[in-house]
Amino acid sequence: MRIEIGPNEAGQRLDKFLRKYLKDVPLSAIFKSLRKGDVRVNGAKGKEKMFVEVGDVIEIKYMYSNAPKEKKKVYDVEPEFKVTFEDDNILMVEKWPGILVHKDNEGVDPTLTDQVLTYLFRKGEYNPEEEMTFSPSPVNRLDRNTSGIVIYAKNYEALKTLNEMMRDGRIVKNYMAIVKGRIKDGEYRAYIEKREDNNVSSVSDTPGPMKKEIAMTVRTEESTGQFSLVELNLLTGRSHQLRAHLASLGNPIIGDKKYGEKEINNYLANKYELHFQYLYAYKVTFKNPDGKLEYLGNKVVAEKLPPLFKKVKTDLFKFDL
Known part of the structure; x- marks a missing residue:
């Protein structure tokens, strides 16, 4: 088997690339082949922790993948998102409630990622037949009924840089x-635990074996006493974090069916047809980007509130105090 490394495979450790490329081959077999010298890179014995570069030629002896190569599906659906920002490396889109970023366990319907792949395929910027292991991928995720900006990396090097920035807290959401x-x-800190059986998270002040630390900052923009419009800075990225944390503080997000108050939600649904939480990821700041994305500087990308959110905000805060 002979493989030539392209730009979307370059920069990966050899063992990690092989694990993705040979999906049905046991890890033990991959590492055994590496130890025996049956995997060669540019004619020399491949070492598991070496990094592959563009143009490298990998030759594999006595190890084969019997599974057909998975063809990344591109749905023939009209992308329904709004493009917030785009260049050669990243695509930032506005997600609306009711769609998943990735498939869940029951996933049948096309996701936001499927729409993005279709969009890039039609633009000629992504062809699943030409890729070995990479497909454009989201860097951040939003719950099904949370709306706002989602960031996608168009190539592997951008994905690697964005993931590093996310881990370092250099992408502010x-x-x-x-x-x-x-x-x-x-600033508010606590601990969150998610129950997979009912997909509900609980928040407490004490750590535990299944709990993860969470943190956010809150700044009030307007308040009537009954309701408050707040800006939230997400310092950690846990599932349902903002929704569950605010509810635990006695300040649930309006419209939130899972963590909110039924009476308030019913009023908003009847008056405004607001059937999802009023939570919008409106701004992303890239702090000190490096590598391939250094050109972004300290770029800020923001979206205006959607019309329905503007209407609800205007009505609720006519007489803010």
Whole structure:
């Protein structure tokens, strides 16, 4: 088997590339072949922790993948997102409630990622037949019924850089939300535990074996006492984090069917047809990007509130105090 490394495979460790490329081959067989010298890179024995570069030629002896290569599916659907920002390396789109970023366990319907792949395929920027292991991928995720900006990397090097920036806290994600009551400005920390059986997260002040630390900052923009419009800075990225954390503080997000208050939600659904949480990922700041994305500087990308959110905000805060 002979493989030539392209730009979307370059920069990966050899063992990790082989694990993705030979999906049905046991890890033990891959590492055994590496030890025996049956995997060669540019004619020399391949070492598991070496990094492959563009133009490298990998030759594999006595190890084969019997599974047909998975063809990354491109749905023939009209992309329904709005492009917020795009260049050669990244695509930032506005996600609307009701669609998943990735498939869940029951996934049948096309996801936001399927729409993005279709969009890039039609533009001639992505062809699944030409890729060995890479496909454009999201860097951040939003819950099904949370709306706002989702970032996609168009190539492997951009994905690697964005993931590193995310881990280092150099991608700042700000949200707008309307919550019940008033909440004091500042930083909030707690611990979250998610139950997979009902997909509900609980928040507490004490750590535990299955709990993960969470943190956010809150700044109030407007308040009537009954409701407050707040800007949220997500410091950690856990599933349902903002929704569950705010609810635990007694300030659930309006419209949130899972963590909110039924009476408030019913009122908003009847008056405005707001059937999802008022939580919008409106701004992304790239802090000190490096590598392939250094040209972004300290770029800020933001979206305006959608019309329905503007209407609800205007009505609820006519007489803010």
